[in-house]
Amino acid sequence: MPTQKNIEFDRPGGYATPTGAAVVQRRAARELAEADIRLFGDRVPAHRADETAASAAPVPAHAADDPDTRLYVGDCRDILPALPDRGSVDLVFADPPFNWEVPYESWKDGMPRDHYERFTFDWLDACVECLAPHGSIWVNIPDDTAAEIVMHLKRRGLTMVNWCIWHFRFGQHRESAFISSKVHALYFAKDASARRWNPEAILEPSDRASVYADPRTMAKDENKGLRVPMDVWYGPFWGRVQGNNSERRSLHHNQLPEAYLERIILACSNEGDLVLDPFCGSGTTSTVARAWKRRSITTEHSAANAASAWERIFGVGMRRKGVAAAGTAAATTAKGNPRRAAASLFAAEEGE
16 A cells, blocks of 8 residues: 655655654663663672772873874773773774673683673773763674663663664574674764764765666765665674784784774764774774774783784774775666666766
8 A cells, every 4th residue: 555645744845754764873872861760780790999009090002192192001990980081082982892701811801791791880980980071982793792881871871873783694503593693783873963973984875876877876965875884783894803804913803803993983973083892802993993093992801812902003004994985885786787777877978
């Protein structure tokens, strides 16, 4: 049955639109901050930061200028509360241990479930306290802890902006269930109306241009043939970083592609802003931040991993700068040769 316009609303065009997710999420942020939301990890006492470490500003194990880049070694739950930058961080990105018993250098990645949730709440709280009033936080997390992180950030009064999905085709084989091919990218803001947001920096070719060769997309006054990316992320250079990848750091587990961090850093921070990553890992966040002239702070539990990450951050640098918006995430192709047709649209517009 065809859908008909509702003409009972006084709106140009004769139909009404829903209030929308943004407004509803802002309202929920106010209401859920006062709710009595209980989670499994709440029964474990909160982490108490090391008093000795908190008595003075921590000293970075590695540091560089232009832009200011610092890497601290230790437990982020002890380091973050003592940072002189507390309350002035523009953007947080976190890719924490998943509690999947990965053999990290010096970290026990197999806590009882309630202790892992408490650990998660503790580092989240430390990150939230580091944020500036306009700051945003992104968390990369798999299925089994995404819901708990969402609920904790909501009860902290933050507003959910997006629940994105990082999709990869190279999932680990298993026969007991469907193969996992995604991780959740959770995007929250302290004040959604004041957050950094730079859509022009991350535009990609739209399906209308790259698949359907629709001339209407070239008739726009601005950003011809382009769109803000959708909330499922995949494409060239977006897959899991494997052993034969030029970005690969051999001593590190679960390395994220540079394109992932590039999109977030460009969209949610400005040049000169301060980016924080409480789990340095292979150093992707600071590597990309430094390449795009953002200041950055990161912490790493293992001194050996920190040294390897710093070699990448300060020595190797970013390998694929500019790829986050270079391709298209089109899920289909049209008949004939749509890419050639789309290219002709752009070429005609540029007078080629």
